[in-house]
Each structure stands twice: as C-alpha cells, then as structure tokens.
Amino acid sequence: MIERFSFYLALIVAIVLLIMLAKKIRVAYPILLVIAGLLISFIPAVPVIHIDHELIFIIFLPPLLYEAAWVISWKELWRWRRIIGSFAFVVVFLTALSVAVVANAFIPGFSLALGFLLGGIVSPPDAVSAGAILKFVTVPKRMSSILEGESLLNDASSLIIFRFAAIAVTTGQFVWYNAALSFGWMVIGGVLIGLLIGYLFMKFHKRLPTDVYMDVILTLVTPYVMYIVAEEAHSSGVLAVVSGGLYLSHKQHSFLRSSSRLRGVNVWESLVFVLNGLVFMLIGLDLPEITEGLKAEGISFRDAIGYGLLVTGVLIAGRILAAYGAVITTLIARNFIKVADGNPGFKAPVLLGWTGMRGVVSLAAALSIPTVTDEAGTPFPHRNLILFITFIVILTTLLLQGLTLPYLIKKIKLPDYDDYLPEEQANELLKKELSRHALQYLNTHYAEHLNSHILLKQMAEKWESKLLDGAEIILSEESKAIYLDLLNQQRKWLLNKNDTNDDVDEDIIRRHLYQIDIEEEKLRFM
Structure with a gap:
C-alpha cells in the first residue's frame, strides 16, 4: 500500500483534472472517469488494481448513501412514495426475474438461481451517474426527486435479492419461509437499527460538550456505525444508513449548531467528491483483472461481450416497460385513491426509463461473490463471467444512456408540471x-x-x-x-x-x- 501511495495520489489529481474537463465539454464525469480508468489500465507500467468488495461496501457505500439521504427532500420522498417504492422494490425484483429467465435460456450453464444472482447485481441504477448528467439539463423537479428517492432504496432491495440468490447457489436449496423471515428481518431490522443509532448519535450531539470539529467528526462516523452494526446483526446495512440518515437530516436543526451545519456541508461535499471520483476510476482500472479471470474460465471474449450486451438490452427494455406500466397503473389507481399526479402523461416515462445507468453497487456486489461454494473448495460457477457481464453492463449503460440522455431530454420537451411556485x-x-x-x-x-x-x-x-x-x-x-x-x-x-x-x-x-x-x-x- 505504501509503495503505491504516489500512484493513488496521482489518481486523485487525475480525477480532479478529468472532472474539470467533463464540465468543460459538458459530459457527465462518471463516463469520463470510467473511460480514463480503462485506458490507464492498458499502460504497462500501471500496477494491476485488485478491488476488494469490502473496500467498496465498508469504505465507500455508507458515506455515499448517508450523504444522499441527508440532502434529499423528505417532503418529495413522501409525495412520490408510490412510484419511488414501486421502482425501488417491485421493478428491481421484476428486473432480476427477467435477467434470470433470459440468462437461463441463453447463457450455457446458467441456472435460474445463478440468473437471479446476476439480476440482483445489475438491477439497481446508479444515482451518481444520473445526477451528474441531470446537472447539464433542466428537468422537472418531480423527475429528479423520483430518481433520487429510487436510488436511496433500490440498492437495498437488489442486495437482498443478491444475498438470497447467493445462498441458493452455494447450498443448492431455497426454503421460502426461511427466506421470507430473513427478508423481513433484513428490512425491518435495518430500518430499526438505523433509527436507533441515529437517535443515539443525536443524543450524543445534544448531551456531550462537543465543538464544531467534534460535531463534524461524529457525522462522519455515524454512517459507518449504522452500516457495520446492521450487517453484524444480519440485517440490511444499506437500509440502516438510509433510514438513519433521513431521520437525522429531518432533525438536524434540533441538535446541530449553525456553525456545525455550515462546516459539515463543506466537509461532506469534498469527501463525496473524492469518493465518487475514485469509485468510477477504479471501475475502469479493474478491467485487466476481470478479463484474466474470463480467460481462466475458458469463455471467449466475443461470447462474453454478447452475453453482456444481451443482459444490458433486457435491463433497458425492462425499465422502459416498467415506466409505462407505472403510468398505466396510475391512470387506473386514480379512480380509487388520491395520487400525487392523476395525469402523468407519456413523455416522462421515456426519461425515467432511460436513466438506468449502472455503477458502484453493481460492481461491489459482483466482486463480493465467493470464489468457492463449500469447504471442499468447489469453484463458484461462472464467477468470472458474471464479473465481466457486470462490467459490460456498467460500461454500456454509462456510454449509451449517459451520452444520449441530455439529447433525449431536449428532444422530448417535458412539460412544466407546476408542482411548485416559480x-x-x-x-x-x-x-x-x-x-x-x-x-x-x-x-x-x-x-x-x-x-x-x-x-x-x-x-x-x-x-x-x-x-x-x-x-x-x-x-x-x-x-x-x-x-x-x-x-x-x-x-x-x-x-x-x-x-x-x-x-x-x-x-x-x-x-x-x-x-x-x-x-x-x-x-x-x-
């Protein structure tokens, strides 16, 4: 690690310069960073980067989720709760199911359980990519709110699917009532743990003689404690961080002094900036290790790319169909219940369906697949192929959807929904x-x-x-x-x-x- 310090320092400098370039040429910076990482990985003198999934799950994921939960509007989250909930849970499950069926039918050696594993990995869209792209264009507030809200919750649902599918693959069995109980504990336990730890940290801020610096440090520690405690309790660390972050954000004016809030904003914006940049750069840098594993598995590069593009097509088509399905459901439901918008129109689903870029969570989940399935050391089936397909999905969606999304937004000319005063x-x-x-x-x-x-x-x-x-x-x-x-x-x-x-x-x-x-x-x- 010490001998590579200069390399990682150079990476951070390169990330800053590339993000400046991205703003200059008006391209979402995740796209530029992934491509740059990919190109850098082919330089002979560059060391091969091995990304430990724990590095992403423990170091990167908690602060990124916490910051997103802190800045999101709770009012907007509640206002669009039905569409956000359906995309974050129902659509993620249906997407994983679609990928499982297609993979089982077209990829040799893929069982339904293995297909569900792949579906759980690639089903959650990446919020950072969509958010970076939406900064260059003007979209209705409701669209950005729905995308932000969905991104907070879909990581949890996809990782739950992934966890159960991994158990089914490694054990060869799936007991539905045990899975149902485990699912309930992961959701309920994750939320309760996040709220409890959030409440305790709020009391720490109130009761302890903290100053501004201590307050900021406590906010940095909070998401890690939430995530680790929840995971140790075998519940969802993602939901713990999200629920705790939403709770503390809503209560921030009751326990944080103004100076702590002001300085905390600067610290968190800088931290998230560096973490996001590193994550997308590391995605590109990880390609050599992935391709080496593919060769070891004996699968041709051409076939693997084809499988990756096939899964990408399923993801894109499935999300667009789900977006229009949500419109039809709203048109039916407005006859029975009060909905946020009784006339959603048919232009917005195009945008909602096309904002399905994949990113850091998908890569982390793929890397966390165990290398063996049992104590005897039986290799996990198609692990390297799953890693390669995940990389193709991330790269293709970032390039295809990421580069065309601004043009699409301008082309469809979304109406002004008048949700708020000018x-x-x-x-x-x-x-x-x-x-x-x-x-x-x-x-x-x-x-x-x-x-x-x-x-x-x-x-x-x-x-x-x-x-x-x-x-x-x-x-x-x-x-x-x-x-x-x-x-x-x-x-x-x-x-x-x-x-x-x-x-x-x-x-x-x-x-x-x-x-x-x-x-x-x-x-x-x-």
Whole structure:
C-alpha cells in the first residue's frame, strides 16, 4: 500500500483534472472517469488494481448513501412514495426475474438461481451517474426527486435479492419461509437499527460538550456505525444508513449548531467528491483483472461481450416497460385513491426509463461473490463471467444512456408540471413572510427593547423597508441574544412552512435556512 501511495495520489489529481474537463465539454464525469480508468489500465507500467468488495461496501457505500439521504427532500420522498417504492422494490425484483429467465435460456450453464444472482447485481441504477448528467439539463423537479428517492432504496432491495440468490447457489436449496423471515428481518431490522443509532448519535450531539470539529467528526462516523452494526446483526446495512440518515437530516436543526451545519456541508461535499471520483476510476482500472479471470474460465471474449450486451438490452427494455406500466397503473389507481399526479402523461416515462445507468453497487456486489461454494473448495460457477457481464453492463449503460440522455431530454420537451411556485416567486414570498413574521415576533416579545436598543430599532426599520443588507454593525450582548432568538424563530417558521405548504420547493426553503445559519455565524464577529 505504501509503495503505491504516489500512484493513488496521482489518481486523485487525475480525477480532479478529468472532472474539470467533463464540465468543460459538458459530459457527465462518471463516463469520463470510467473511460480514463480503462485506458490507464492498458499502460504497462500501471500496477494491476485488485478491488476488494469490502473496500467498496465498508469504505465507500455508507458515506455515499448517508450523504444522499441527508440532502434529499423528505417532503418529495413522501409525495412520490408510490412510484419511488414501486421502482425501488417491485421493478428491481421484476428486473432480476427477467435477467434470470433470459440468462437461463441463453447463457450455457446458467441456472435460474445463478440468473437471479446476476439480476440482483445489475438491477439497481446508479444515482451518481444520473445526477451528474441531470446537472447539464433542466428537468422537472418531480423527475429528479423520483430518481433520487429510487436510488436511496433500490440498492437495498437488489442486495437482498443478491444475498438470497447467493445462498441458493452455494447450498443448492431455497426454503421460502426461511427466506421470507430473513427478508423481513433484513428490512425491518435495518430500518430499526438505523433509527436507533441515529437517535443515539443525536443524543450524543445534544448531551456531550462537543465543538464544531467534534460535531463534524461524529457525522462522519455515524454512517459507518449504522452500516457495520446492521450487517453484524444480519440485517440490511444499506437500509440502516438510509433510514438513519433521513431521520437525522429531518432533525438536524434540533441538535446541530449553525456553525456545525455550515462546516459539515463543506466537509461532506469534498469527501463525496473524492469518493465518487475514485469509485468510477477504479471501475475502469479493474478491467485487466476481470478479463484474466474470463480467460481462466475458458469463455471467449466475443461470447462474453454478447452475453453482456444481451443482459444490458433486457435491463433497458425492462425499465422502459416498467415506466409505462407505472403510468398505466396510475391512470387506473386514480379512480380509487388520491395520487400525487392523476395525469402523468407519456413523455416522462421515456426519461425515467432511460436513466438506468449502472455503477458502484453493481460492481461491489459482483466482486463480493465467493470464489468457492463449500469447504471442499468447489469453484463458484461462472464467477468470472458474471464479473465481466457486470462490467459490460456498467460500461454500456454509462456510454449509451449517459451520452444520449441530455439529447433525449431536449428532444422530448417535458412539460412544466407546476408542482411548485416559480423559484423567483417562491423566494420573494418567503422573504416577505419571513420579514413579516420576524417583525411581528419582535413587536410582540421585545417591544420594550426597541426604544432602549437603537440598533434593534434600526434593524426593524430596515426589515420594514426591505433594506437589510447585512452591513457591519456592533451589537450588545443583550441585542445579540434578541437577534439570535429572532433567527431561531425564523428557522422554526421556515421548517413549519416546509411541513405545511406543498407549493414551495424544499430546496428553496433549505437555501433560506442556510442563510439564517450564516447570519447566526456572523453574530460571533459582531
């Protein structure tokens, strides 16, 4: 490891430069990183990279999932819960089933159990790839929310399928009632463990004499504890991290001080940036090891590519059919229950169906396949072929769907669904109502202080005239306490507004909360 330190350091520098290039030429950076890793792997002087699946599952996956759960809008997740739940669980299972049937029919030596194993590996789309591509184009908020929500949950469902299929292959049997009990514990146990650990860490932040740096370090430790404890309890570590992350994100204003939230954002954005870059670069760098294993298995390169393209076709077709199936289901269900959108249209499913790029979780699952099935050392059947097919699926979906998605979005011209007020209108509305709420609270609770504290009176007058520009002023300790109370009231009002008003995008409300945190930080220097 030490002798390769300079190589990994050079990789990080290369990742930064490649992401800069990706932004320059307006290409999603995961595509560029995978291609670059692939090209670098052919350089003779480059050491062969062996990716341990535990490295991805333990080091990479928990923080990436936790950060995604932290930033997602709970309001959006709940609003589109039916479509998100169907894609994250039902569609993943049907995709795995389709891959199992096709693999059993067309790939020599593949049983249904082995096909289900492959299906569980390649069924979950990668959120990072879709998110990176969607930054270059404008899509309705609902589409990005559905994709983000699906990506939080589909990793868990696919890994559960993978785990049960691996047991069936290695033991040669599948007891459905044992599987049902295990499945229930993996889901329920994972969620409960995540919530419990999240609650405990929230109490640590509240009760322990932490400072900003300790708060940030605790947030870095939290997802690893959630994941490891859940996996040790034989439940879903992915669901533990997701549920715990969603819970702590929703409660963050009750246990994290403003300075911790502000600095934590910077730390987490930098960490996720590096982890995502390394993961996609390592995918490309791992090809030589995969091809060597394929040769050892005695399968021709041409046949293996054909199998990979066949599975990729099944995945793409299945997701598009599932997207239109969701529309038909919505049109039927609106006659019996209230749905988020009773008229979803037939353009959005094209986009939803085409955002099926695969990535890090698929590679990690494939690498975690054991090399032997029993103590006697019987080789796991077609392990190297499964690894190669997974690589072809990742590479093909990234290149085919990733490069054409921006063009597709522009071509189909998605309608404006009017789910929320326009951004400028929502911003103006929040500014006016925040000022009105602050003035009302100030006049109600601190009316007697307005005459004795001239600066407070001036601030109130500026709010009234909407001229508060953040100019440098010196406040007394009592004025600081009053101003801090006002900021806390504004924060509570915004959080309540988010919970009770469905017309305002939560992202806009979070921006105002961020500004309040900045105002609170400025008090330290007044």
